[in-house]
Amino acid sequence: MNSLTDVLDGRWGDIRRDIRAQVADAKFREPIGLGVEEHRAQVLEQLQELAKTGRPRLGFPEEYGGSGDIGGSVVSFEMLGLGDLSLMVKAGVQWGLFGGAVELLGTREHHERLLRPIMDLDLPGCFAMTESGHGSDVQHLRTTATYDPDAREFVVETPDAGARKDYIGNAARDGRMAVVFAQLVTKGESRGVHAFLVPIRDEDGNPMPGVRIEDCGPKAGLNGVDNGRLWFDRVRIPRTSLLNRYGDVAEDGTYSSPIESDGRRFFTMLGTLVRGRISVAGSAGSATKRALTIAVRYGEKRRQFRRPGETDEVVVLDYLAHQRKLLPALATTYALHFAQEELVASLHELQSGGEPDEIRQRELESRAAGLKAVSTWHATSTIQAAREACGGAGYLAENILPALKADTDVFTTFEGDNTVLLQLVAKGLLTSYKDQFQDLSPLATARFVAEQFVGAVIERTAARKVVERIIDASPGRDDDDVLFDRAWQLKLFEDREAHVLDGVARRLRQATEENAFEVFNAAQDHVLRAGRVHVDRMVLEAFVAAVDRCEDGETKDLLSRVCDLYVLANIEADRAWFLEHGRLTSPRGKAVVAAVNDLCRELRPHARTLVDAFAIPEQFLSAPIISE
């Protein structure tokens, strides 16, 4: 069913098709049974091959040899997620994080000197932000870069054990330079976290003087990526090593910045790096699609237990319990795909044209945070279900699922811990984008909410117009078929979000200077829920808009049923809330459960079509359980 693939491929369909064709030629080897060092070597080799294609250039500016296609760049990371995820992550470190930091936090001199060697992989680099003691609260990193006006140099220092840089990709083996995030100190004053270029290895691969490097060793997954730890013992770097787009130090040590507040400046700097988070969400989606494709194909092939009166055994995907494991997850994967596509489009629009509008930038960051959290948790649970649905065969490395599971596991806590990210989403909704927006301290949150909560913010997403049209056109109804009424579904999600947000705001308004932490902490589960239901609404709207723009009638009908399954499975999982808040009656609650079962049965014959539409190149599906 070509047309379903077309709908999924969307705006960057050309890039997706090109990559599929390229990949079909390339030698791709599953890293099954490789030791850590062999795996790292294989991934570096693949990274070098990748550097020869144009893809790493996609996201960089045309004046330095790039293609300036930001959306295309993110989509190409997403497509890399169909293969060995170590390669995706290593490419993300090199071109997304390291290259992205140089591009977005540096200025012309840095661009001219570094972007080409970065794109060509002549300068392998690291993104050294996280420290052992600070992962989520990166505003309080402890590494320092103190300006010495006499030498016109910064002195980079790891002041204590907790300040070592930790889990840094590309550090243990291959990186030669690192973008190091450190507290900038000049004239005895700290100016907050800034990014500095620090050479960590010489041409021969030996650590630079004063730099200590340690290997993080084997990990649960992603063992093709060489994560390491870095310590700096009074390492001197030239003044111009400061990536100085958002803050600079003159030769005499005078600090200047276009943004006055240290906090706001730092979060503006962080915000420019939002692509990384979006790419993680996208590749989590790719891994999920691959796992579902394997599990569905196996589920159509595997037979167990005879049906009375028949000699053939029953295909396991014909069992309701098996459908329940896979089909709602498949529907959610479709939903997240369309939400991702819309997010990438927003990113593209925003970053393609000059200095972005600040409010839209923060909306984008909030949506990226939320979708990353929801997509990566969805990946973890779906890949787990896919593994279980393949039984013992799913546990064998040769059948790919073990690597998918182990590799994506860390997605839920890297590039932002999901729990922290959902809080950030909720906070964004509550504080209507004031200055301290991203300062996550409970006091700041509670205070802002107390002062100026203005109700749920509906962002200007592309989907909103479609949603409003559908809601306006709905006659309103109240029979049991209402469950399948798109306007009813949309209003239910909208209403849930508004109600939850309103409740959180009411609780947080009780905060005073003295009890702010306690009030915030007591409501933390409620705050997280607000973030979650907001993302759910956003995801549904993107799915609805995708169904709406689908032109082929048959495809549209199928997609519409998949959308129903996404909605109703979501309501089913959360129906305690709907019941408690009078949004569903008991009989209708039960009707939701029955409707999910009905939809599973109805979509069962289309399961193969739905996974085939992901058009995953066959070489990424070389699992003996589905090919033998």
Added chain:
Amino acid sequence: MNSLTDVLDGRWGDIRRDIRAQVADAKFREPIGLGVEEHRAQVLEQLQELAKTGRPRLGFPEEYGGSGDIGGSVVSFEMLGLGDLSLMVKAGVQWGLFGGAVELLGTREHHERLLRPIMDLDLPGCFAMTESGHGSDVQHLRTTATYDPDAREFVVETPDAGARKDYIGNAARDGRMAVVFAQLVTKGESRGVHAFLVPIRDEDGNPMPGVRIEDCGPKAGLNGVDNGRLWFDRVRIPRTSLLNRYGDVAEDGTYSSPIESDGRRFFTMLGTLVRGRISVAGSAGSATKRALTIAVRYGEKRRQFRRPGETDEVVVLDYLAHQRKLLPALATTYALHFAQEELVASLHELQSGGEPDEIRQRELESRAAGLKAVSTWHATSTIQAAREACGGAGYLAENILPALKADTDVFTTFEGDNTVLLQLVAKGLLTSYKDQFQDLSPLATARFVAEQFVGAVIERTAARKVVERIIDASPGRDDDDVLFDRAWQLKLFEDREAHVLDGVARRLRQATEENAFEVFNAAQDHVLRAGRVHVDRMVLEAFVAAVDRCEDGETKDLLSRVCDLYVLANIEADRAWFLEHGRLTSPRGKAVVAAVNDLCRELRPHARTLVDAFAIPEQFLSAPIISE
């Protein structure tokens, strides 16, 4: 808090303490960073060390040099689960499955010849039941063992690709003999699945003539276990190689058995092997305890984000969201521990004294199936939560969680797929233990239910007396404190089970010869739910009985609050059902959520005490994140 450990250690406390002391001396190495072959070699070496201790002898009869302590034997497998789970599984294959099959399915001649070399590991063996084509539906295995009266031999044959033996532990490298499950054919008639002793390797480790062996290769985890595949090409074995306790073939080929029905005979044979399933549940619990101990200790040490007005950052376990990740899971781990202890005691009573009562044996099998399913799913989700609660550090192999996660993953589908096991539980409840009890075909289920459903069966567990006393003594109340009233909690769980079972029975009664499969399949989620809520009730009762027998007042109070958290978190997760069925009002549903939050806050200061009470030897907790 010694006394809490005493309560947990329970009836086999001496064995637990002995093992802790033994283990403290033994060299235990985490298998971090080992390749598959190195890991296998290390585990074999540890297995040989283990053979020198008395522990493998615990479960075998005294007349052959064993200790005849069946409960103690299962507890010792549970304790092995605190270390490298590959060793636990390999020991389980050798002494539990292989040795257990010889003991329980064989007769005196087999015992005299084989039990000593098995206990001493002079004869490493395999348990070759699963085939590529049949994992859950083992009654329909396709390997054949055809009796040849002229040669007085059985001819063992793999008739097709799907009949190869698959995932067989100990087969790829070390096993010399296998207990092979095959369809016994004599005088042209098939008599169902029986177990046969088949040598697979000679003294030098070469495959025996006609036996083909293949390595399953690397797996998601448990790489210290050498799983393999076996094919038999007309392999001849003596007539006496049939493990003939439940069925025998005379020299002339005449078949005889104390049990007439082929199906019933097979499930009786399977039933004797229930220890394996119980041991898996126990070691899943051990791995869960280890993960929680690491995560709680880290959660008390790790700080992130400042509290307003303070310089120290907040300990992450002080955050409600973090407590929510770990404490309800910790409470459930306690609950499952006590349910496991009770299950082991039942097994011990039943298998220690002669031929067991058939009904009690089937009750035991049903409880073992249910607890195995619930415990292993709980392990998977809790270890996942523990990993996420430790962030990037939790992803490093040195911090143990990756191995716990990868190793326990397969527990949900081996020794019985959890989904199939829960169905078996439900079926047991519905069919009141008739002959076809374990025949899982939908027709049989539906038919039996239609004919003779007799209402929920309350088994005679040790906990029941305590439960009835508590319920009888309750005055009955209806304020919000009722949530903490033990009698109310118990009645709620009992009532849920009865109602769900009743509903399932009503649906299945509609089955006719023609629509049996459809009726059963449409209700499959309902059937699984019946199994699940039954197990939940059983687990709660075991927990309540444990609190009841606790003598120290302070310990008892703490345990009682942990029990409250178990109950209320369970109700919270399932409160849609309670609301839909009028068992909770909306305000009380919300009160349950608030109570879980309150209990998290209240138990937070005791979190360390609660994990320390597991008394896990420190060498199993050598994770740098909690020791550095």
